[in-house]
Each structure stands twice: as structure tokens, then as C-alpha cells.
Amino acid sequence: MLEIKNLHVSIEEDGTEILKGLNLKVGSGEVHAIMGPNGSGKSTLASVLAGKDGYEVTNGTVAFCGDDLLELAADERAREGLFLAFQYPIELPGVSMSNFLKQAVQSVREHQGKEALTSGALLQMMKEKAALVHLDPALKSRSVNEGFSGGEKKRNEIFQLAMLEPKFAILDETDSGLDIDALRIVADGVNHLRSPERSFLLITHYQRLLDYIVPDFVHVLMNGRIVMTGGKELALELEEKGYDWIKDETTQLA
């Protein structure tokens, strides 16, 4: 589904290289977790995959369902079925949730050659999906993320994930700032959305999330590269030993 080869990414403004030859392959229906210390390049990876401005890909390729992902604009990627749950969801004062979702869902459906949903059907869908993450259905008249609590914002991201039904979803530190109950709600929502046709990339700093969303693979990202890959046990090992342990391992290897 997604194949990243030797990806090098720099910050456009000052040329600092963040990703230094990253390789990653995610198959259909798989759940991958990327862990790593602060500043290792986790969020940069998420932003680059989603097509955010301000980064320069200096080398490497990203294939998404066989197409060159990097050729596509941010909205085209989204319509192709790539979803990013933002670490810091943006507030859009004056843009109502219902109008926002209508535009997004219909754009994606249109691209997929599906019929536009009727208002009724859309509303029904919103109601169902909102229930999935215990979001108040009254939110549809509120502005996107405006006045939402931290937990509500994160749940709203998963709600949108559910609405847009992407092929590939990146969750960028969705667990950060969540208390245990909210974490469980988010995780339940994600688990519910797992399917053989849908892959996930979980970006996280802590192992905690992985207790609830059990990954197929765990990768450790350090200094712009994946330095170790393992099964779900790797996360536990990291939790126990910290990232320094890997640093030692990798320097020895080097």
C-alpha cells in the first residue's frame, strides 16, 4: 500500500536535514507503529506524507498504491485515501463542522466516482460515526475544533477518519495529552475502523497507546532513520529500557 524508499527530507527554510534515508513498507490492512525520541523526525514524516508545505524532499520515493505520492497535492492525497490525524488539530472559526464534513466527504466520494450523499444520509452517517468516539452530535453546528477541549479535538480527528474512510491513516501523536479514558475511546474507535483494506501508521512517543491498538510492526525512528524494526514486543522493551538502549545498540552496529 505504502512504500517509502530512501527518503531524505530537509526543512525548506534553513536546509536542515530531518529525514536521512528512511525506508518503510506498509502492506494492506497492517498496523505499523513508529516510535522514537523527540526530534527524531516522526512528525516530519507525517507532515511530508500528508503534503504539508515547508519541506523539501531531496531524495527518495514514496509510492502509494503504486502511484508517486510526492507528485500529488495535499488535497489530492486526501482524496486518494491518505488521512492524517493532526497532532495539533487546527481551529477554523466560522467553519461549521457540518459544512466542513460535507465538503470533505463529497470531494472524496466524487473522486472515487461515488454518488454524492444526500443531506439526510450524511447526517445519519455523522451521527453514527460520532457515536463511535462518543462525540456530542450537537457538535455539527459548532465551528471546526473551535472551543473543543484537547480530548475533543483528538476524538474529532478520529471521527473525521471514520467519515472519510481512507485507505491509509496516519495518527500523529494522537495519544498525547489524552487521559486514560479518552485514550481508550480513541483506541476503540481506531480498532473499530481496522480492516483488511485499511492500513494505519501510528506515530507515538509512548508505548501506552500500543496497549490498546496492537500493532503488527514497531519501528524505531532515530536521527531521521528507522534503526530497528520488530513486533509489538519491541514497544514493551523500549518502555522498559528507554531509547538510550537502542542508541547503544546502533552505535555498536555502526
Next chain:
Amino acid sequence: MPSGVEMSMELKEQSRSGEDVFIERFEDLIGPNTNGSESEWTLNRRNAIQVFAQNGFPNKKSESYKYTPVTKWLQSQLKNGMHTAAGSSVQSGNLKNEALPTPLLDESEVRGEPSSLENMKGLHVHATNGLIRGSLSEALPTGLIICSFKQALVDHPKLLSEYLTKAVVLERDPFAALASAFAEDGILIFVPAGLEVEKAIVIHHDALFSNSLIQARLLVVAEEGTKVNVIEHFPFLDAGSSFENRVAEVFAGKGARVDHVLVMERNDQTLFVNSLFVHQDANSFFRTNTVTLGGGLVRHNLNFLPDAEECETHLHGLYVAKGTAHVDNHTLVDHAKPNCFSNEIFKGIVTNQAVGVFNGKVLVRQDAQKTNAYQSSKCIVLDRGARTYAKPELEIYADDVKCSHGATTGELDEDALFYLRARGIHPDAAKLMLLEAFAKDIIGLIDFDEVRNYLYQRLHGLLTVTK
């Protein structure tokens, strides 16, 4: 602040030639004061032309017209043969002075298509050149007066002499003085004490003489304890390059609640100067929502005098400037008495080669302790070539006050755009959504569904084309 270079240029070009045209025209129109027994109103008009003669049109040194070249526009329109008819009196439009440009065109009335605002629940008034045309749509509640000044002069002379010209400050703006001098008639709305007018009074300024100078007046008197909504619509009219210069005076009596909406959509050759002077008595509430979606050069002079304690004043404004339009909102809230509140929010979207100007002044006089005054101006610039000027001013002479202003100018928020696009929304649609959301803050403050919906619809059309 003018730099020295600009300043020295200003001095060389102090041309005041345009004024004489109007002063002579006025004399032709009114004639000499023969026996000294003229009506109060005529005396007021003479006074107004004198004030105009003293101050003249804004020149390059006029700080309040620093960013808005009204005089230049006016002069070019005069050269192009604009009629300088005063009010509706066509006969007075025949120019006697040979030096004046000869009118080239027939003054034919141009009427606009009925807008959906026609269908809203309300007391509908139609106006040609700022004067009531035909009869009102339905019977008025008891005591409510809506009529021409000329009619009022016969039926309610005391009302006119008590209120007319009492709110306008002629020295503040030459255009206000000019309209006060030339307007031969006007529209009077009088709400007697205690009356709450349920339906909105909707004035459709939906007909003009093409290529004319129109100077009109509006007087709204809301006595103690009243409630009234006045909605004014200046729809698109294919009336060539007209100059509408109007003065509106509003009196909000003790505890009165007056709500005003102005929607301006004239064609792109129109020069439109709107001077609003509001006088507020104790505990009164006044709100205006000035929405500018059209016009060539538009200048709103909005003046507020909360002249007693516990007044509440709200100024809301939205403008979309496209093409080569020049839209200027110039406001003054003159806090003269203690314990008043004012809140001002203006938003603008400026595209193409257009210019957006905001100049808002909050003046707090020495006696106006415990004033709370807020002002905010936000502007989105969409295109290279578009320009914006903002001059939000605070002038404070009392210490126990809370006053603030903020002004921002910039592009659409990049992060917000990215968020929308990351959800699969096309860039153009995303921009439109954000622009509409931006405008909604202002339109959403209007009480009437019909007006809000009308404006959302117009805005959508306007911004879709704009992108």
C-alpha cells in the same frame, strides 16, 4: 504619517477649483435671501454651504481622506459630464454657468430588479434618488411616520425643526455639508415614544437617475423606549457613473433600541459617500451593520455620539473589494459621557487591484470615565496588486477606561488551508470556505434570517467568481 517628501508635494497641489461649481450652483438653486424670513431648514442649508465653502473638498493634506481620493474621482466624473442635479429636482439641474461641464446624457430613471429582500416580512419603502417613490406597502402601526421631508414640513413641522441637522457635524466632513446644503427633500422615519415597531422598515434605494449627482437625506427619530429596525438596500443599478452623497441622521432616545443594516451593491462606476450621524440618549442601544459588496469608490463616514450615560453602540462592517474598487470605512465614536460601551468590528476581503481602507477613531473625552471601547479591524488580502490601509486610532482623555484596538492584515491562514486540503477539499473550495467563515462573523450578527441568507448568497457568488 506623511513623510516629508509627500508633504511637500501636497502643498503644490492645493487645487480647490471644484468647490466653486457647487457654491455657485447652490446660489442658483436657492437664490438670494431677499426678506430674511426664510424657513429654518433653508437657513440651515445656507449655513451648510458656507461650512462647505470654508472647508472645501478634501485635498492631499486632508488627513481623513489620506487614502481615499474622492475629490479626484468627483472631478473626473464632473468632467465626464455627470449631472449635478440636486435631489430629485430635475429642473434645477440645468446649469447656468457656462464654465460648467454640460450634461451629456438624459436623466433617465434606472430601476433595479426586485431582490429577495422584497419578500421579507417588513414595511417596504422604495426610493428613487433617495426619495420615497409610490406608496408604502402596507398600513403603518399607529403613530409611526414614514414620509418625505416636504410632507413633514406640512404635517409635522415641529419634528423637522427639532431634529433635522441637529446630529450632523458639518465641519467634520465636506460631503456631509454638501449633502446638507443640496438635499431638497429626504425620508423621515419617526417612532413615537414607547412604540416597538415589530416589522423591519426596509428601504429599497432601487432607482436612480443615471449619471447623476444625487444628494439625499435620511432622518430617523426613535423616541424614548422605542424599538425599530431600519434596513437599507442599495442594490446594483446599471445607472452609469453616479455620485450618491447622502447624509443620514439617527436619534436614539432614552432607552431606545435602533438597529440599522446597510447593504451597498452599486455598480463599479459609482461614487458613494455615506455619512451617518447617530445621536444617542441615555440607556439607548444602537447598532449598525454596514455591508459593502459593490461600488467603485465607497466611503462610509460613520459618526457616533453617545451623548448620555449607559449607552451601547455597536458598529459592524464587512466589505468585499474587487476589481479596482476602493472601499473606505471611516468611523468615529465620540465618547462624551461616562459609563458607555462601544464595540467595533470591521472585516474586509480585498482582491484583484482593489483597495480597502479602515480608519476608526475612538475618542474618549475627559468626562467619559468608565468607558469601555473596543475596536477591531481584520483584512484578508488575496491578490498581488490589492492594497489595504488601516489607521485604527485611540484618543483618550479620561483615565478610568478600558480601551483597545487591534488590526491585522494578511493572507488566508496557511495552516487552516492545509487542514482543509488534508481532508480532501479542493484548494478553491477550501479558500471559499475560509473566506465565508471570515465574513460570517459579521453577517451572523444581523438579526434577520432573510437578510443574512440574502447576504450569504450574494457573498458566495461574489467570492466564487473572485476565488
Next chain:
Amino acid sequence: MSDTSTDLLHQVASSEYKYGFVTNIESEKAQVGLSEDTVRFISAKKNEPEWLLEWRLKAYRHFITLMESDAMPDWAHLNIPEIDLQAISYYSAPKKKPEYESLNEVDPELISTFKRLGIPVQEQERLVGIVVDVVMDSVSVTTTFNAELDKNGIIFCSFGEAVQKHPELVKKYLGRVVPYTDNYYAALNSAVFSDGSFCYIPKGVRCPVELSTYFRINESGTGQFERTLIVVDEGSYVSYLEGCTAPQRDENQLHAAVVEIIAMDDAEVKYSTIQNWYPGNAQGVGGIFNFVTKRGICEGDRSKISWTQLETGSSITWKYPSCILKGDDSVGEFYSVAFTKGKQQADTGTKMIHIGKNTSSTIISKGISAGNSQNAYRGLVKMTPGAENGRNFSQCDSMLLGDRCGAHTYPYLEIMNPSAQVEHEATTSKVGEDQIFYCKQRGISEIDAIKLIVNGFCKEILAQLPMEFAVEARNLLAIELEGSVG
């Protein structure tokens, strides 16, 4: 606020001026009045080359046209009494020719003046890392010497000396940033300026000491018209300090100075001012009319000019230290505290003219008004069509101490580039009663509470000043506030 505190504020607003002494130094004055002869007289006195005299005369002629067309700027929120330019003497110099081999030769009166002003001109005091040029009335009277400047090739001397010793530099840069056509007072200054300071920092030099000019008006019946020219070459840095005082007199004296700064690629200039000219007495009699044009150009890429000012003096202040951000990625800053009391009037602020790409500017202005004073911020932020990604943030806060003063804010935002982002915020308030109460409850007297709160209000500005200056600034502000209380 309670009556007692209002009274207190009135007292605060009428504190006395402590620099109001006169120094008894014999001086030589030009004939009273402004004429072409005056200009020639000054130029001759200064032994100037022909080109400079020509430049002065051009400025003079331009000024006359401005005067005849009544072009004195009137847009400021100032009530300026008629100034009789023919009643002023345009040149005044201490009679003893100020060319000293060592400080021992200096007129002892002068030395004691410096002492009273707290200016470190004595040998032992030079160690504090400041080199000082002192301009009294119209003429630079002494420049302390510093071997380190010499070693680094830094030129720091009086303007007159620079004209003699470095004419090519002066000719190249004089009027570059503030042409004599710029405005009324700049034209006047260009015609009759008598001295000032000149500073040149060569390429790649970080000036190791603070450079400082102290301006002092001493003679009565004179105006002071000095010119400062600072050129900082590629990759260099200088921190420049300016202080001003004047004797207490019943007459108004005119001070019309020009400061020009030029910063090349990667250069940085920090210009700090403590302006404490005599403000006049509580009734508004006397005091300096301070009409100053200060402007810097960020000529080179990544250059930076930062203005910091504490304005407490002068009867009338008309001053807008500005930055022309011409180089790409250049930075302009303006940090200001303006304190007015008595019948003082201040109309001060800045202009940030963005021309280059990715230029950014910051404006933080704090106005404190007391007594019957009027205090206005006026600032222009202009994004020209080429100012791609220009950024500006402005914050202008005003505080009113007392119910008879005025605080005004007049920002001008002119945006001609859609990628530019401009943000302006302003607030006006008084010292909070709850704040004062809180302090009092903790045992702090009311006046100390006010001092504390005002100091906090100005903190981020004063923090921009170099160390020694910051202390002086804080003391000055405290004295201004304290007044006759206690």
C-alpha cells in the same frame, strides 16, 4: 481610584528636573537669526569644504520654500506655539578651542558639568567600557579616547573632525538616509547643523565598547542642531547610546537633530536613547522643543537596526526613529517608553518601511501620561509591493496616571503585498486599583506600588537597554514618578 491616589498622581506629575543647572563657560555665538549668511558663517567656522557649504545652502533654500509655503508639519497631535526662527542663535561654541591633548586641559567647569551629569570622562572611568562624545550646545567638546577602537579601525569622533579627516566617508553617506528634502526640521538641520558625532565600523568588526554621545544645551537663546551619522559595514556590530539634558530656563529652546544609520550586509546596530531634555515647569513654561529625525536603513541583507528609547524630557517631542528595511531578511525594531507629565506633549513612534523580501519588524511602545500631558504614539508600517513575506507585529500600550492627561494611538498600516502579515494591538488603561490594593496589602506604600507597576509596564523595553543605561533609565523613571511625594 481614590482621591488620595489621584492627588498623588498629580504630585507625581509635577516632579522636578534635576539636570537644570547652567554651566558658566564662555561661549562664542553666531549672530541671532537665520539667513544665508548664518549658514556661511557656520560653515566657515567649521572650516568646511566647498561641497558641504553647497549642500547646506541647498538645504537652506529648500527650507525657505517650505517656510514660505507654511509647511511646518501639522499632522501630529501637538499644540506647537509659533517658533520665531529669527530669534535663535544657530551656533554656539565654548570659547576655548576644544582641542585637548588630555582631559587635564579641559575647562574645569566642563569637567564638573560632566560629573554632575554622571558622564564618565575621567581617565579612571573609561574602564567601564563606554567611549563618550560630548556635544555641548552646538559643538562636540570632547571625545574620550580608546585605544581599542583605534586598533580595530573604528572611527568615532565629532562630526566636524570627520569632515576634516574622513571627508570621503562623510560625503558618501551624509543625507543618504535623511535627505535635506525629507521634512521641515531635517531641512533646517541640514542648513545649520553645527556638529554631532560620526561613527564608522569597518567590515567584520564587533565594536568592543559602547559608543556614547551626550548632548547638552547650555547657552540660552540658542538652538541645537546636531547630526549623527553611523555607518556599519558588512558583518559588523555597534551599540550606540545617546543621552540629552539641558538647563532649566523660562524660554523654549529648539532642538532639531538628525540621526542617520546605514547598516550593510549582516551588520547590526543597536541605538539607545535616554532623552531627558528640560521639559519646562509644571505650568508649561520653558522647555525644549525636540523635533528630531532619526532613521536607519538596513541596506544589506540580514542587517538589523534596533531603536530603543526612553523619552522623559522635552516640552514637545516630535520624533519617529525609523527603519527602511531594504536588504532581504533584514530586521527592524523599535522599543519605546515615553513618559509625559506636567504640560509636556509627545508625539512619537516609528516608521517601518519594508522593501526587501522576508523582512520583519517589531514595535513595542509604552506610553505613560501624567499631569496635564498629552502622549501620542504614531507609527507607520508599510509593506511595499516587493516586500514578500514581510512581517510586522506592533504592540502599543498606554497607561494614564491621573484624569487630566491624554493617551493616544495613531498607527498607520499600509499593505501592498498579499503575502505580508501585519498585526497591531493597542490597549489603554490606568493603574489598576486592585493592583495597588494588592501591593498595599503586602505592606507597599502607594507611591512604591505605582513605581512598581509602572516599572513592570515598561520592563520589556528597559530590558532592551545596555546594562549601565538600563540602571540609569530605571532611576530616571523612578525620579520622574517620585516627584515631590514623600
